[in-house]
Amino acid sequence: MSNLASCFTGSQSSDAKSVSKEIERQLREAKKEARSQVKLLVLGAAESGKSTFIKQMRIIHGKGYTEEDRKSYITLVHQNVNMTIRTMANAMVNLGIKYEHETSKATADKFSAFTRDDETLVMENQVTELLSFWEDSGVQKCYLRGNEYHLLDSASYYMSHLQRITAINYLPTLQDILRARLPTSGITEYLFDIDSFIFGIVDVGGQKTERRKWIHCFENVTSIVFLAALSEYDQTIPEDEISQDLRYTLGSVRHQQTNKPMVRTNSEHLHIKSGSSSPSQGGKFGRKHHHSLHNQRQPPQSIWKHQGSLPPFPSTKGTEKNPNRGKTNSDSVTAQINRLRESCALFKTIVNSQWFRNTSVILFLNKTDVLNEKIHRSHVCTHFPEFTGPQKDSVAAREFILSKYSKAFDSMKHTKRTMYAHYTCATDTNNIRFVFAAIKDIIVQSYLINYNLV
Template sequence: MSSLVSCLLGRDDSSAKQISRQIEQQLKDDKKTARTQVKLLVLGTSESGKSTFLKQMRIIHGTGYSDEERLTFVSLIAQNIHSSMRILIKSMKYLNISFEKHENEEIAFNYEDSEAETETSSSLSLKTGNDFAKLWNDAGVQQCFARRDEFQLSDSTAYFMNNLERISEKGYIPSLQDVLRSRMPTSGIREYQFDIGNFVFGIVDVGGQKSERRKWIHCFENVTSIIFLAALSEYNMTIPLEEVSQDLRASLRHNQRRQAMRAKTTLNKAASSTGFGFTNGLAGLDMANGGHHGSSQHRKIKSRPSNRKHFSPTDFPRTALRSTPSSLEESPDQNGNTRKKSDDSSRSAEPSFAPSHINRMKESRALFKTIISCEYFTNTSVILFLNKKDILAEKIATSHISDHFPEFEGPKCDAEAARNFILTKYADCFERRRTPKRDLYAHFTCATDTRNIKYVFAAVKDIILKNYLITYNLV
């Protein structure tokens, strides 16, 4: 009996040793894999092009999209088209724009409230394609589309509307460009891996998170580089303040208070030099109607206060979809909040602020500041993709950047000058938080252009690998 127990114990001991060796080998393999894995974190605000960039990585460095996989996008593309047309129809009412042809008004009525149909559309029928083509060619719809900065509309709207005939054909298979242009809001945290040379690039996408970013940002330790996408086309667009996460709102409030203090100091100095005095109330009123945007000035302007430009109400334009009470007078302040002033002069001179809209590029820069200020990224290089340069080139012809950022002193209708100005805005944020072990690498991109992304990523790949080797003391 004792010999049997001894035999069994011996077998158990041998099995345990074998399991232990397997675990040790697995740990060694994982460690070896980790040393050849480059971890990239893709960040940016909603609609900045993160998902499109990841699709490009799959096309350039992954398996691409087979015909079967592209067919899975048919339903999504149909939903995108339905949604865009419905938004255009509804926005025409808010903007008081009429259809050129009465028959198109009747067609639009059938699609105005088709949200349930949009969510269940498996494809775009030939009839719907013909109806949408008639609406898209209507002068009223085109007038509304020209004012799309006043409401939220997908950047791919014109592309899909101009391809309705092809998309509504029987047996339609989306092209790679169709797949890249399709839009589905992402949420949560997703990781994709691509074999590039002798390294595995792990790209982490956090989607369009709007919750407290402080709660999840600590999950991304040991990141080799951060790729931050910012949309150049957002310079004249807004976002409701309530959709901005609490940490960014806190940052915006802090900047607002700092700007108010700087403006008050400037006014008091001017008053002292002319012999006039200003009360706090008057200084506050001047700030609400045209104060200085201190945080956005160029460095050379900061040293010459007399040359600072004053604020314009158009710096943070409000959407036309917002209804305004007739008994109140409204004007946006520096952070896009709406200042409501009663006609009753007996009320307190202290202005009250209600949630409104802020400039989308300001929200993007606030997120950028939050990321580069995070303790986990103090030694992480930052790659800035200033995306949607093609859309900026279209917009800049009719929407001047100086109407939204008065400190811009470049020529009008100049896309290159506008791009460089926006780059300076982000670069200034980084310079104030630069550390000896990290740098900022910026590129102008068009995420829907595969050739452009391939060229840009090839340029930044060497930078990423160099930083990786330095991190692990391999050079």
């Protein structure tokens, strides 16, 4: 009996050891899998270029856009054109600008009455009217005052390509897709396989709730990529569109508006990469990868997980922006906040967050192309009296804007980190390919340090 009991006990012990070893093996694999992923958190104010950056990553390191993918953007491009016409038609009235030709006003009135379902069908038959509308001298005056209302950055691009966009056999190009504007919502994660690392790029665009309620979900991200639009120095946003957690920060910014900012290009806090690194050859995504957030705490909305691709083409219903957005104080009784100040306040809130003490910070000062185009007619000193640089000088303007973010970064409580700043044009694939290649090594280095692998 004792021998039988001993044998039975031995069998149980052997099974337990086997189960234990299997559990340990699975834990090692899970740990290895988790450590093979580099997680980037993409942040920035609305319309700073976050979604465009994600699209570029799909083009450069993902599967790109098939013909079917491109076809799915036809409706959105046409809606962007129609939105441009409706927006400018309203602005013509609000700004008191007269049309050169009555036919242009008739075109504006007709398109303003279209529903979303009408837009694509009508677009194919109205190219002559649309071209005449765009070439109207009154409309061009209205366009040049686009900072006084909410005009799409892509307005001029699409209106200049009307012949192609309105053709019956129209197929959006990659540039059309990159410039297509659709407000994002929810928290979305995209996966890309780059040089033996899985890059999980998380876009939290569209989160209107207080950030303190969900930002802790991303405590262990490797790096923050913050996008800021260089072109928003002369634009405003209604104060009631700003989340509560930015109100206090913006209040403190208002009190500091007269202080002359300092540019620190060689400090331990700010490091400007010169772009000397050559682009690396990143592989296309090919492996399936399952994972979860490091701390297992889920954000308020479910996370889409995409393997180098965007989710199915989303519905565009209900995506009209607040009509007050981008207006001046004379246009609305709602208090207006300068959008550059809003973005700096958001940046300051993020870099001072307790959840990102060990997270590297990468700043993309985006939309260099838009800045270069508007700087000749809209002076920085008009909106920021502390700017003492030359007018119509895009280099001086962007260095001044950089100093604003540098000052916000220098205010942080955790002084050991470095900020890596780059001037970018998110619609320029070569530029984003080059810049991402330059920052990739920085991101991987931060990842290795976080896991004590160096």
